[in-house]
Amino acid sequence: MAETDSFLHLARPLGPMAVGSAPTTAPLNVVIHPQALFSILDHSLRRNADQERVIGTLLGTRSEDGTEVEIRTTFAVGHTETTDQVEVDMEYQKQMLALHLKANPKEVLVGWYATSSELNTFSALIQNFYSGQGDGTFPHPAVHLTVSTEPGKDVETRAYISAPVGVTAERAADSAAFIPVPYEIRYGETEKSGLESIAAARDVESRAANIFTDIEALERAVEEVLGMIDRVSKYVESVIDEEAPASTALGQFLLNALALAPKVEPADIERDFNNHIQDVLVVSYLANTIRTQMELSNRLATAQLTLGGESGNAESGQRGGQRGGKGGRGGQQRTQDRSGEEARA
Amino acid sequence: MAEKEVPLTAVKVDALVVMKIIKHSSQSFPTTATGSIVGMDVDGTLEITNSFPFPVVEMPADSHFDNAAPNPAAAAPRAKANVAYQAEMIRMLREVNVDANNVGWYTSANMGNFVNMNVIENQFFYQKEMNERTVALVHDVSRSAQGSLSLRAFRLSSKFMTAFKENKFTSEELQKSSLRHQDIFVELPVEIHNSHLITTFIHQLQCPSQSTPTDLPPSLAALEKSSFVKDSVLAPNFDNLSLSIDPFLEKNCDLLLDSIETHHTETNNFQYYQRSLAREQAKITAWQAKRKAENASRAALKQPLLPEDEYQRLFKLPQEPSRLETMLNTRQVEQYSRQIDSFVSATTGKMFAVKGNLLPGETAK
Numbered sequence: 094m095a096e097t098d099s100f101l102h103l104a105r106p107l108g109p110m111a112v113g114s115a116p117t118t119a120p121l122n123v124v125i126h127p128q129a130l131f132s133i134l135d136h137s138l139r140r141n142a143d144q145e146r147v148i149g150t151l152l153g154t155r156s157e158d159g160t161e162v163e164i165r166t167t168f169a170v171g172h173t174e175t176t177d178q179v180e181v182d183m184e185y186q187k188q189m190l191a192l193h194l195k196a197n198p199k200e201v202l203v204g205w206y207a208t209s210s211e212l213n214t215f216s217a218l219i220q221n222f223y224s225g226q227g228d229g230t231f232p233h234p235a236v237h238l239t240v241s242t243e244p245g246k247d248v249e250t251r252a253y254i255s256a257p258v259g260v261t262a263e264r265a266a267d268s269a270a271f272i273p274v275p276y277e278i279r280y281g282e283t284e285k286s287g288l289e290s291i292a293a294a295r296d297v298e299s300r301a302a303n304i305f306t307d308i309e310a311l312e313r314a315v316e317e318v319l320g321m322i323d324r325v326s327k328y329v330e331s332v333i334d335e336e337a338p339a340s341t342a343l344g345q346f347l348l349n350a351l352a353l354a355p356k357v358e359p360a361d362i363e364r365d366f367n368n369h370i371q372d373v374l375v376v377s378y379l380a381n382t383i384r385t386q387m388e389l390s391n392r393l394a395t396a397q398l399t400l401g402g403e404s405g406n407a408e409s410g411q412r413g414g415q416r417g418g419k420g421g422r423g424g425q426q427r428t429q430d431r432s433g434e435e436a437r438a
Numbered sequence: 439m440a441e442k443e444v445p446l447t448a449v450k451v452d453a454l455v456v457m458k459i460i461k462h463s464s465q466s467f468p469t470t471a472t473g474s475i476v477g478m479d480v481d482g483t484l485e486i487t488n489s490f491p492f493p494v495v496e497m498p499a500d501s502h503f504d505n506a507a508p509n510p511a512a513a514a515p516r517a518k519a520n521v522a523y524q525a526e527m528i529r530m531l532r533e534v535n536v537d538a539n540n541v542g543w544y545t546s547a548n549m550g551n552f553v554n555m556n557v558i559e560n561q562f563f564y565q566k567e568m569n570e571r572t573v574a575l576v577h578d579v580s581r582s583a584q585g586s587l588s589l590r591a592f593r594l595s596s597k598f599m600t601a602f603k604e605n606k607f608t609s610e611e612l613q614k615s616s617l618r619h620q621d622i623f624v625e626l627p628v629e630i631h632n633s634h635l636i637t638t639f640i641h642q643l644q645c646p647s648q649s650t651p652t653d654l655p656p657s658l659a660a661l662e663k664s665s666f667v668k669d670s671v672l673a674p675n676f677d678n679l680s681l682s683i684d685p686f687l688e689k690n691c692d693l694l695l696d697s698i699e700t701h702h703t704e705t706n707n708f709q710y711y712q713r714s715l716a717r718e719q720a721k722i723t724a725w726q727a728k729r730k731a732e733n734a735s736r737a738a739l740k741q742p743l744l745p746e747d748e749y750q751r752l753f754k755l756p757q758e759p760s761r762l763e764t765m766l767n768t769r770q771v772e773q774y775s776r777q778i779d780s781f782v783s784a785t786t787g788k789m790f791a792v793k794g795n796l797l798p799g800e801t802a803k
Contacts, residue, residue: 128457134635135454135488139535147534165461169534182533189530195493195523196473248639283464283579284457286587291453294632295640301450301631307784310586314679315791359797366793369683370786376687377782380775383694387701387768391619394609394708394761 123236123252123276124163127284129153130240130250136169137208137242146209148172148219150186152193152200155233162203162236163279168193170205172219179215181222204236210249212239217269220255237271252276446571447482449591450631455489456589459577462491463546467579471546472560474524478537479571484591485631486575487537489544490527492520516563542572549580549689550777553770555763558622561594562602573626581777584686591626598622607760619768681792683785690778697771704764714756722749 133149140147153165168189172181190202205223207216216237224235234254241249255269280288294302305313325347331337455475463471473491477484524540532538542564545557557574564572578588594602601607601617632640726749733743 126461128454128461130639131454131457131636134639135452135633136534138633138635141535169536171534185530185533192523192527192530196491242635244634247642248635281464283583284460286582287456287460290587290630291456291632291636292640294453294630295637300634300637301629304589304628304630305586307586307780308787311679311784311787318679355796357796362793362796366789370789372687373683373782373785373789376691377775377778380690380694380771380778383698384768384771384775387697387771388619390701390705391761391764391768394764 121159121234121236121254121274122161123238123274124161124279125238125250125252125276126153126163126165127278127280127288129164129167130278132167133206133208133238133240134242134248136167137240139169140208145174146207146211148181148205148207150190150202150223151204151206151236151238152190152197153203154200155203159233164203164236164238165200166193166197167206174215179218181219183222203233204238206238206240208240208242210239210241210251212253212271214267216271217255218267220269220271221257221266224255236274238276250276445482446479446484446573446593446626448484448629449573449575449626450483450485450629451575451589452477452485452487453630453632453636455486456587456630458489458491459544459546459575459589460582460587463577463579464583466494467546468548470556473544474527474540475542475544475573475575476528476531476536476538477541478539479541484541484571484573484626485537486541488531490531493523516560540572542574544575544577547576547578549693550578550773551693551770552576552578553622553766553773555766557592558594558602558766561592562599565594565599566603575628580689584680589628591628592623593626595621595624602762605760607762607765608758609761612761617765619765619772622765622769679788681785681788683781686781687778690774690781694771694774697767697774700767701764701771704759704767707759708761708764711756711759715758718753718755722753725749725752 129151136147136149147169149167149169151164151167153163155162170182170186170189172179174180193200202223205219207219220235220237223237237253237255239249239251239253241247252274253271254274255271258268258270290302290304293305294300328337328343329347332339459473462473465471471491473489475486475489477486477488479485528538528540543560545552545560557576561572561574564574573591573593576590576592578590581588597615597617598621601611601615606612606615726746729744729746729748733746736743
């Protein structure tokens with residue numbers, strides 16, 4: 094992201110612990126799913142005009158040993174902030190949490206987010222609420238995610254957990270030591286194609302893009318690969334011309350990549366190619382034949398009146414109906430034959 | 439909601455919604471996932487800005503692969519409990535300034551198998567009960583996993599709505615309305631729309647900020663570990679270039695065979711109806727002839743005539759089976775064959791490319 098911090102985890106801060114259980118000091122890693130970030134950004138766009146930042150709840154899963162927290166879903170929580178007071182709509186948060194858990198029973202409360210990088214007394218107050226007992230994430234630490242959304246600047250994401258500080262109970266309530274923790278953005282295979290389509294709109298002024306058809310997507314992929322090959326060959330050429338510094342590691346890497354090309358007999362390729370192309374074309378042909386047959390059978394079944402004369406009385410409709418039925422069956426038998434072929438293919 | 443009726447012409451989906459739907463669908467794959475979408479209707483373009491999943495009604499664990507078993511998730515959008523859930527959720531979302539108008543629902547599909555009664559009934563329910571201007575978004579999980587995102591928006595045509603409302607799916611009615619399987623759905627073009635913040639964010643994701651030219655890697659191991667080798671998030675998905683075609687074809691053939699079977703059953707039903715109708719008709723004719731003969735003899739004997747239209751009470755004509763299922767099936771097959779066509783066009787291209795690559799000279803003129 095804007096800056097990626099490097100982390101050295103000596104020990105993570107000790108949170109409030111249940112009596113008797115050994116405090117865990119294992120480092121904590123936060124994984125953020127893209128849709129969670131997207132919905133934080135969306136919420137930030139929808140804040141009230143006079144609001145500096147907005148907050149919301151993070152939902153997700155926690156690995157069994159508690160060292161990894163996955164943030165999957167978020168929802169917005171209304172709050173008002175003045176110079177000396179902060180008010181979070183707790184009732185709303187509770188109801189929304191209940192609604193979310195109904196639909197996603199596997200997800201649990203893991204923390205909260207705010208859309209500004211600033212950490213202040215109010216952050217500590219809210220953090221203490223989210224990590225508290227009862228409704229909070231206790232005994233696990235609550236994760237606080239800040240996503241800065243200042244216009245004109247990079248979107249900066251940071252993750253924190255906290256440790257209690259303060260000598261008296263009153264002081265402890267509105268203070269917390271925020272400790273940054275590493276995070277990563279992770280997306281699954283299926284999300285990849287979604288992200289790709291979303292990314293297609295990034296350089297368009299209207300910020301909108303249509304969804305690709307199969308063949309367009311293929312074209313883009315091929316173009317991208319060609320571009321990459323171009324880049325590499327340009328680099329290699331400039332190395333040969335002694336314009337760019339050579340690197341054995343890069344050379345080795347490229348050689349490894351080239352070695353991946355399979356060595357096969359031309360005859361084998363020819364055979365495999367023919368087999369596969371035939372398979373593909375046969376299935377396409379069959380699919381279209383089946384479609385035509387079914388459509389034909391339907392047409393015959395419903396359009397008999399135009400065939401049997403427009404007399405409209407029950408008898409002729411009846412006869413026509415039978416003819417239609419027969420037509421349907423004929424089509425059916427043919428398609429059945431086709432399916433037999435298909436099974437063989 | 440503006441009352442000026444501009445017909446819906448396009449659907450604009452926010453990036454957030456795309457991601458949410460993908461997440462929900464792939465989480466519950468292979469079971470169907472459904473949820474509600476909210477947004478705004480701006481001059482015929484439906485802007486979808488948020489979504490939330492429907493809670494899944496408890497389901498016995500054994501009904502995983504059985505499509506025939508009623509799937510509670512597929513029926514969820516029109517379940518009573520979910521209407522309440524949806525209303526509640528929308529009320530909550532309104533408090534945080536989300537465009538809280540219900541504009542439809544989404545469902546996940548597997549290889550385009552979404553043309554079924556459930557979808558029809560859900561969408562009918564939405565267009566009738568909730569709001570006329572609603573859409574069904576269909577996200578095809580398996581096709582998206584192959585490389586390119588498949589997200590489509592559908593509405594029921596007004597013609598189909600009227601027919602479905604009155605359940606007019608006998609052959610006679612279909613002749614009159616000339617409703618064909620192509621007329622069931624109206625597909626709307628889908629466009630993905632990003633907010634400014636998301637555009638910024640995506641640009642950032644794509645190029646990790648880099649101020650100094652990178653040093654050449656000292657060794658192969660270092661190169662393989664460096665961040666450049668990890669595929670960038672937003673490059674075209676190279677899964678597209680994969681040549682594994684057999685699983686796709688196999689699955690499609692299976693689906694086609696299923697459709698053929700359905701078609702067969704439906705035709706049989708219809709034929710059964712035809713036969714029983716013919717039988718009843720024959721009985722009626724016999725009865726009428728008999729009554730006529732009786733009346734003739736009664737007339738000869740100067741007795742009062744018996745009524746001749748009594749047969750309507752005595753015989754009951756069988757009910758004609760609905761043609762709806764057949765229509766849907768045809769639509770489904772059309773969907774499959776389109777899908778195969780588009781797959782084939784891409785695949786043949788890839789295969790010729792591979793051949794040309796491995797056998798240079800053969801294909802070069």
